[in-house]
Structures are given as structure tokens and as C-alpha cells.
Amino acid sequence: MLTVPEFRHRKRDGKKVIVVTAYDALFTRIAEQAGIDVLLVGDSLGVVVQGKRDTLAVTMDDMLYHTKLVAGAAQRSLVIADMPFLSYQVSVEEAVRNAGRLLQAGAAAVKLEGGAVVLDRVEAMTKFGIPVMGHLGMTPQSVHRYGGYKVQGKEQGQAQALLADAKALETAGAFSIVLEAIPAPLAKTVTDALTIPTIGIGAGPHCDGQVLVLYDLLGLFDDFTPKFVKPYAHLKADALQALRRYKEEVEQGKFPTDSESYH
Ligand code: KIV
Numbered sequence: 001m002l003t004v005p006e007f008r009h010r011k012r013d014g015k016k017v018i019v020v021t022a023y024d025a026l027f028t029r030i031a032e033q034a035g036i037d038v039l040l041v042g043d044s045l046g047v048v049v050q051g052k053r054d055t056l057a058v059t060m061d062d063m064l065y066h067t068k069l070v071a072g073a074a075q076r077s078l079v080i081a082d083m084p085f086l087s088y089q090v091s092v093e094e095a096v097r098n099a100g101r102l103l104q105a106g107a108a109a110v111k112l113e114g115g116a117v118v119l120d121r122v123e124a125m126t127k128f129g130i131p132v133m134g135h136l137g138m139t140p141q142s143v144h145r146y147g148g149y150k151v152q153g154k155e156q157g158q159a160q161a162l163l164a165d166a167k168a169l170e171t172a173g174a175f176s177i178v179l180e181a182i183p184a185p186l187a188k189t190v191t192d193a194l195t196i197p198t199i200g201i202g203a204g205p206h207c208d209g210q211v212l213v214l215y216d217l218l219g220l221f222d223d224f225t226p227k228f229v230k231p232y233a234h235l236k237a238d239a240l241q242a243l244r245r246y247k248e249e250v251e252q253g254k255f256p257t258d259s260e261s262y263h
Helices: 004-013 025-033 060-073 092-104 116-127 140-146 156-172 184-193 235-251
Strands: 017-021 038-041 078-082 109-111 132-137 176-180 198-201 209-212
Touching: 025 038, 025 060, 038 060, 038 209, 060 078, 060 092, 092 109, 092 116, 116 132, 116 156, 132 156, 156 176, 156 184, 176 184, 184 198
Parallel strands: 017 038, 017 209, 038 078, 078 109, 109 132, 132 176, 176 198, 198 209
Antiparallel strands: none
16 A cells, blocks of 8 residues: 555655546556556546536535545555545634545545645644645636636746745645646746645646546546546547447347357
């Protein structure tokens, strides 16, 4: 099992951290067989599993369910669970309780979005032994503030604020920070300024690790594909072909044959 301290030491050792999202036991086992280090039970499940337009409707119950599936199947990877919208914004107390529930469901750490506004949450969780990953840049739970999924940190003021947030998260106790959809040079500046690993998604090659949404990486989800996604497979096309052939063969009486029948 990769531990949180081992994850942190990857930066010192110069070994990239490989992260993908996971939502169920089947893909957890496949990702582990491929040697993936970290499984993030992302609230992106609201979009890729539940079919919503954004992540805002994902609930604690949804996250607990999917965290149990992933953590139940994981044998060697570090499982991190996303804190969904409204599970940590209302008060420090609620944030700590909900983070603790995700650990009870099997996660080893939680991730939450935001900088200065969540520092007291990060401090409290860390104090009580809950490892916290930060998330800066284009934070999807703020999609309505941005007016869409847009690259952040392009202006100097924004970039300076993001760097200050990253340093403050580290001081508050975060063991790592996801940097999403920010210019690569800014991600490098942040990565160089921190002693904790940065994990990039749409943040260029200089981060200490990378994360992608599993269904994007596998070419399963193509409702919209951000510039930073590289599909390493085309499983949607394969699935479509398989399903069409199955339909055709049943219609034509070619399936099942004798070899798929009991005698
Ligand atoms: O919810 C998610 O999957 C995420 C990653 C894309 C970083 O937050």
C-alpha cells in the first residue's frame, strides 16, 4: 500500500506520482494491475458516471458509496476521496466530520477545492490525523463563478494569488496539491516553490505527478474533451462496435451458436 508519507517523498526522490480517478471495483483492479500509484475517487463521477453537467449535485452519500467500492478493491494504491460540494464549505466542524466519514469508508486521504477560504478546514483535518490534498486553479465546484470550465491564472494578479494559496495550503498541512487548467510556467513556479508534490491536470509537464479522469484517458467519455486530455484508448468506439455486432448477430440468428448452448 502506498502511504501518504511515501507519496510526499516522491518529490524528494524525483519519482513522478501517477494518479487516475476510479469509481468502482472493476476499474480499481485494472488500474492497480497497470501499476497506477493513486486512485482518486473524484466528484467527476457526477459527470462521467451520473451524467450530470457538473459536479455540484454529488452528495456525501454518493462519495461514500463509490469510496467503499474503490477502497474495498484496492490492494496497493493510495485511495483519496473528493469532498463534494457543500460537505466542507458550511463549517469547520462539518468539514472534519465529513472528511472523517470518507476515511471510515476506506479512503486514506481527502481532497478539497480552494485556497485561503479552506485553510482553517485543512488545519483542523490535519490536526486530527486526516491527510488533505488541496486543489487549485480551475476548481470545478466553482464553475458558475468562472462562467464555464476556463483556464485560470493567466493574469499576473491571479497567478500571484494562486502561488500564495499553494504556499498557504502547504503551511496549513496539505500533503499535496492538484493544479488544474493553469499555464504550464505557473505550474512550474508553484511546483518549485513547494516541498509537497503538485499533481497536474492541464497544468503542463513540470508537476510532480499527473492525474486524468479515467474515462477520458480510456476514450470512454467524449461528451466534451478538454485540450489537456489524451485518450490512450478508444473504448467507446470498441464498445459501440461490440454492441452493434451483438445486436446484429442476435437479429440474424448467428448468436448463440451450439458452442454457447447447454446440452
Ligand atoms: O473530480 C475529479 O476527478 C478531480 C480530478 C480531475 C482532479 O478532481
